[in-house]
Every structure is written in C-alpha cells, then in structure tokens.
Amino acid sequence: MKRILIVEDDSQLSGSIASHLQGEGYSCVCAYDAHMAVKFIHQEDFDLVLLDINLPGMNGLEFCRQLRFHNPQVPVLIITAFGDIDTKMEAFGVGADDYLVKPFHFREMSAKVKVFLKRAEQTPALEEIIDGGELKIDPNQKTVTRRGTEIHLTPKEYNLLEYLFKNRGRIISKEELARNLWDSNYGVTANTIEVYINFLRNKIDKGFEHRYILTKPGFGYYVSVQDR
C-alpha cells in the first residue's frame, strides 16, 4: 500500500484529505507541523508528500528544502492558500513537483496523486538519442545540441524538431504538422507553421554550413541529415 505523508496544520482539513485518500486505497500519516513531519521522514520512507506552506514554526518551503536534501526523489505536492505569484515561484524553486490551491476538488487532488505515484513507480524506458550528425536530440531530457552546444527551444519548437527528425526521409506537409503537433480543437494557421520553421532554422542552422531543415516548395519540409 502506498504511504502518503500529509503535512497540514488544520486538523479538520487534513482529516478530510486523509479520509478521502484512504477511501482511494492509500495509507496516510498526518503531521500538524514541520517539526513533526521531519521526525516522520526520518523514521520511514513515504511515496508522496502533500505539504501545506503556511505551517506554524518552520514553514512548508523550508521543510521542502530539508526533505529534498534527505530524499530528492519523493514527489511533493504543495497545498497553498496563496495562489499568489511569489509563492508559486518559490515553491518550484525549492523543488516542489506541483501545487494545489485551496480549496481544491478532491478528485483533482486524487488525479495528481495518482499521476505522480505512477511516474515515480515506473522509470520510463529510455528513448534512444536521435543522432543527426552534428545535431543530437535527447527525447528523455528534451534537449537539443549542435556541435555540443545546447540550443534552447520552447516545448512547441522542440516537438516540431523531434517530429521532423523522427520522420526524416520523407516530406512532411504543413497540414500534417498542424494535425500532429496541435490538439484537435486547437488549430494553427499555415503561416504559424512557417514562423516556427523559421525560428528553428534560426536556432539550429544559422551560422552553420550544413542546413538540416529544407523546404520542398509546394509540398512541405524535410530533414537532410549530414553525410558522415
């Protein structure tokens, strides 16, 4: 049975959370302040920590920092009353994985707990690094390097590049890119694809002799991999 540590100073709220999670088949331990929680984490290993920020004495962020030092892997879900900008930034800064803003739907909490437990459980099979000669794409880290220098891409730019490389050897139309990279109810104009291709070219091809992303006018784009 998965063990969840709930660190929340309001006993009524932590009681409700615990009873809901127990109903879902988890075993819960409640700590009412950070010092108590520190004792618990030294006594046993938990599979997930639900952590309130505003705790008496040591606050949740400080506890999270200590917890990360003790156990860098355990998923931490922050429960915060302040959806305010500073706290959210700070929470991610100390290594929290996600946050829930009070009040939250218990089913939203259950869904997040489930996702993080599952993620922690399975170490996903490592995907092979895409080798395009000078250019390397690591689908596990979502990083791209050319001649060893990392190129910073937004998630959309990364997905586009990965898609082009995974389908190298054939011409890919703009429609295909729009269909596969954007949701069904989230459409993009053909020009948007051109803009993103242009961004990618600026980031990965500009200043280099070999051009990876080429256009077949009237048909679409294709990747030209360097001859070795």
Place this chain on the structure above:
Amino acid sequence: MNYKKRLTFLFVGLFFLVLTTILSYIYVSYADFRRDEFFERLRQKSMTTVTLLVEVAEIDREILKIIDRNTINEMWDEKVLVFDEDDRLIYSSLDDETIPYSARLLELIRTTEDKFYVDEDGDEVVGIHYNENGHDYVVLASAYDQYGLKKLENLRNLIIVSLLAGCILIALATYVYIGQVFKPIDRLNRSIQAINVNNLREFVTVSQNRDELDTLANNYNQMLARLYRAFEMQRAFVRNASHELKTPLAVLQGKLEELSRAVGKDDRKAKEIVTTLIDDVYRQARLIESLLLLERLQSEVPIHTSPVRVDAVLDATIEELSVKYPALRVEMGIDESVTSDHELTVDANPILMRTCIRNLVDNAGLYSSDGQLSVRISHRANTIFLEFANAGGPELPDEIFVPFFRHPDEQHKQGSGLGLSIVAQIMEKIGGRITYAFADGVHVFRLSIPSKEF
C-alpha cells in the same frame, strides 16, 4: 554632464581666470616700465645734444652729428632735431631722415609740456622744451626700442605658452584628482545599482573608514532594510489573508465532498444541493484570489520578471483550459511580421503573463457564441500584439476594465467581473496595455506589450 566633468571645467576655468589676470598684470607693468625707461633715455639724449649745441658755442654741427652717431649708447633708428625760437630747424642728426612734426606740435611743446608719443613708423618720440641761459629751443628725439620691444614680445609668447600648458596640466591633474575623490562614490553607486527586486536583502558594502560615504552607505542600508520590511509586510498580508480566508473554505469544501460521498446516489435533490454548494465555495475562493491579486498588483511591491515567450504561454494556457472548456475551439495564428523568436519574447512575470492570457481565454470560453476563439500574434515597432477575437453578444461598454463590472445580460454566467481589470493592471505593470474593439458582431481584445530588447 556629470559632476566629475563639471568640477574639472570649473577648476580649469578658475585657474585660467586667475592666471590670466596675474600674467596680464605682469605684462602690462613690464610694458609700462620699458616705455618709461626708453623715453627717459630719449630725453637724456635730447638734453645732451642740445647742451652740446648751446654750451659748446663753437661746435661744428658736422662734428656734433659724428658725436651723435658714435655714442656708445646709440639707439636703433635714432634721430634728433633741434628747433630755435622761430621753429626753424637748426640741427638734424641725419640728413636724409627726419621726424614728422608740425608747427602746432612744436608750439604745444613750447607752451604746455614735454611730449612722449609713438609716431606712425612705430618709433617712440620725445619732444622737450629747452629754455636756459636765454636759449629757447625745442628738441625732438626719436628711436626704435628694438631690444626692449623684442623682450616684450618674448614675454608675451612666454605668457601665452605658460597659460596654455598650465590649463592643460591643471585639467589633467584635476581630472585625476577628482577621479580619485569620486572613486568611493562610484563604488557605492555600483554597489547600489547591483541591488534590484531580486536581491533586496543584499546590502551595500561599508568600507569602515567612518567617513561621510560610510554614513551614506549605512543610511542607504537602513532605508533598504525598512523597504524590505515594508515589502515583506505587504507580502505577509496577502499570504495571511489568503490563508485565513481560504483554509476555512478548504475545510468546508472537504466536508462537503465527504457529505457528497455519504449522500446516497438516489437522493438526487441532496446531491444537487451539495454540488451547488461546492461550486459556490469555489467561486468564493476564486473571488478572494482575484481580489488579493489585484491588491498585490496595486501595491508597490516589486515583481520578479524574466524573459517570457508569449506563444509558449498561450500554448500552455490553451492546453490547461481545454479541460475546462472542451467545446471551445481555438485557432492560433502568428503573423508574417514575426521573423525571430525575440519578437515574441517579453520581459514579464511568467505567472502573471499566464494569468493574463488565461483570463482572456476564460472570457471567450464563457461568452463565445459559436465556441470559437481566434488568437493572432503580430509584431510591429518593438511591440507584440495579441488579439483575442470571438463572436457573441452586443458591444461591451467602456466599463469592462473596471473591477466588478459585469454585463447586465450575462449576470447568470460564472465569473467575478475581475478578470479584465486584472489583465489591465498586469499590462500596466509590464508597460503594455489592453484595448477593446467591436466590429461585425466580433469582440476583439488586443494586448500590446513591448518586446524584450536583446
């Protein structure tokens, strides 16, 4: 012009003024002295000539000329003229050259006083009246003070060169000296500049010299500490207010969820009431959150900013809200005017930027009549434009950006009436703005945000 340059100019100006006054005084005094001395020599020369002429009665004029020419003190271009009481020239030291004169001049010398002047050739002339032992003569003697004037010219050149060299030297010395004086101030300044929103807790270095600058640094540090405390109090207020207002709601909501589970599936009425209550709790919580965000935006507490790609924020927000509005179809288009990713990057707080875009997508989700939202991104003159267009309902009044404004016909829909005013405030914080336009049944909200400079 900075203080260093101003002080250097001031010093050089003062030095130039003082030195010019002193050197001019020296020059003028020397010139006066030379002229007086030369006139005196000319006067004595005249007296010697006239005395010889009168007292050695038998002296031959030719011999006198020879004596005049061979005096050891002979001056350059020296001439002597002697006139008798009838203004007749009775003696001239040179035959071919003469001194310009007039009867009136001779009369003046005879009746009033001796004359000293410079003639047209630049020669200095002395005119004296000799009236002794029954002789009444007027003597004009002239010469050019070659050596004296040469010396005067040398002195003038020396003064000009010293003045220029002095000014250059004093300018250099002052600049270096003032640079040294300002070094600790520059250091303090750099130290102050290094402090920004993100490191308010850092203090400027105090050198422990116990001088005025240390006092300034200490006072600055104290002010910084007060500022930090004020900001912290403001932040703590939002934090505590959130906690105190929202924890009871979370407890209430938790209990309602427990109740919802406890109520049998058949009791539809009870189930409906519990669901409505849970929704109400939510709405209340969102309202508190919006109000606290407005409070935070209106305060002077600095907000952390970083480079943010607006298209990436838009992507993430649309993905997040697709769960809430499964029927909403969004079409996103980036204009041809965008040629580089820099043109889609703004300097803003990423969470606030997301709040902005979420509020606008939320609006379309709630009010779009055909379930469509079109978002256009373009770039012009260092400004990024994001246009959110959706159909539905009549034109909105100007008050839409005022907090709590809700359209009378849309009161039944969710929303607190704070969304657009929050967007307007966030835009103001990052130097952008939001405008609203209505045409052909389509509402267009346009964000104009200055793009980040690279």
